[in-house]
Amino acid sequence: MAELKDITPHLSVAAEQAQRDGRQRRQLRTFIPELVQLERMLAEAPDSVRTRVVTRVQVRDLTLPVYRTDLGSDSPDAPVVLFVGGVHGLERIGSQVVMAWLASVIARLRWDAQLQDLLSKVRITLLPILNPGGMYLNQRANPGGVDLMRNSPIAAQGRSTFMLGGQRLSPRLPWYTGDPEQGMEPENQALSRVIEELLPGRPFSLALDCHSGFGWQDQIWFPYAYRRRPMRRIDSVMALKLIWEQSYPNHNYVFEPQSAHYLTHGDLWDYFYKQINRKGQGTFIPLTLEMGSWRWVRKRPRQLLRLDGFFNPLAPHRHQRVLRSHLVLMDFLVQAAVSHEHWLPTGDQSVLLREAAMMHWYREA
Known part of the structure; x- marks a missing residue:
């Protein structure tokens, strides 16, 4: 007893x-069915798919992990492709697109010899759900009320759009930048550590951050968002745009700098681009995929009765179409990273492409 x-x-x-x-x-x-699906997918993945938790987020009585997944080459000279989703908790479709691509790769790893050969030449890192706390709460911001895309220590050069460009009034209002004296939020600090570990010293690196936003078309934005003048290596963005359009002439994406729409404070990719660019090594191209949600709402107006209906396709057939429609772009970016030496401009070609970019995107500026 x-x-x-x-x-x-x-x-x-x-x-x-x-x-x-x-x-x-x-x-x-x-x-968060996406987090459960991701954990199940990673548990069943082969050993070549490596996973770790980069940080944990406390929300109410839950502790939520932020997962990082790596596959491909461990060589420090290999180019890097970084896929990020779920920066805004409401925009679940961003995480779902990244996870759809990852699921496709994991399935193909078991039989696709060409894919295995490709991965031996490139390093791919994914953070499919950067803001699980916001996703759990069904809100754009993280649990602290901070908009992670307005949270870096960089200020707009010029008048930003009221509220939309970032505000410091209150975390109860959208687009709150956070307190600059407190530094970046834990989720962004985790992303920063991943970038600092992976990108410096690489000959070429590329990031795609998947979002949904108001618009009729899918858009691919690139820095800068804080000023209307071009980034230093704008010629490399123009070169990437040209080889994409030559390879897939029937695409529906619009390539534009974010500043063509509005200026913002604290843009994450402006900050990371400047940090990597200061080191003066290699080429880094950060891109943001903005999936046009107005089309989904126009075809199904009753989505407006639900908050997530503003940002996600709710009709099953439309949701499936979105998940498969971006796989080609993501495959292309991996292949472009592997073959960057064959299209990245140098010398006179760099000068010509910079002039073309200035005429195409910055004529008014």
Whole structure:
């Protein structure tokens, strides 16, 4: 009996812990099915797909992980492709697109010899759900009310759009930049550590951050968002645009600098581009995919009755179409990174492409 009494408290504690874990699992299945799907996918992935937790986010009584997945070459000279999703918790489709591409790659790894050869020449890193707390709460910002895309220490040069460009009034209002004295939010600090580990010293690196936003067309934005003057290596963006259009002439993407639409404070990719560019090594091209959500709303107006309906395709057939429509772009970016030496401009070609970019995007500026 004495032994049974000694064990009973431990059994009750274990039962309570199991009950809490079960309750957390049910909550995650209800509010973040993407996180449950991602964990299941990574658990079943081959050993060549490496996963780690870069940070954990506390929201209410839950602790949510931010997963990083790596595959491909470990060579420090290999080009890098970084795919990011879920920066805004409401825009679940961004995470779902990144996960759809990852699921395709994991399935093909088992039989596709050409893919295996390609991955031996490039390093691919994915952060499919950067803001799980915001996704759990079904809000754009992270649990602290900070818009992660307005949170870097960089200020707009010129008048930014009121509120939309970032505001410091209150975390209760959208597009809150956070307190600059507190530094970047934990999710952004984790992303910064990943970039600092991966990108410096590489000959070429490229990032694609997947969002949904108001618009009729899918747009690919590139820095800068804080000023209307071009980035230093604008010729490389023009070269990438040209080889994409030559390879896939029937595409529906619009390539533009974000500043063509509005200026913002604290843009993440402006900040990371400047940080890497200061080191003066290699070429880094950060891109943001903005999926046009107005088309989904126009074809299904009752989506406006739901908050997530503003930013995500809710009709099953349309959702499937969106998930498959961006796979070609993501495959192309990986192949472009591997073959960067064959299209990245140098010398006179660089000068010509810079002039072409200035005429195409910055004529008014």
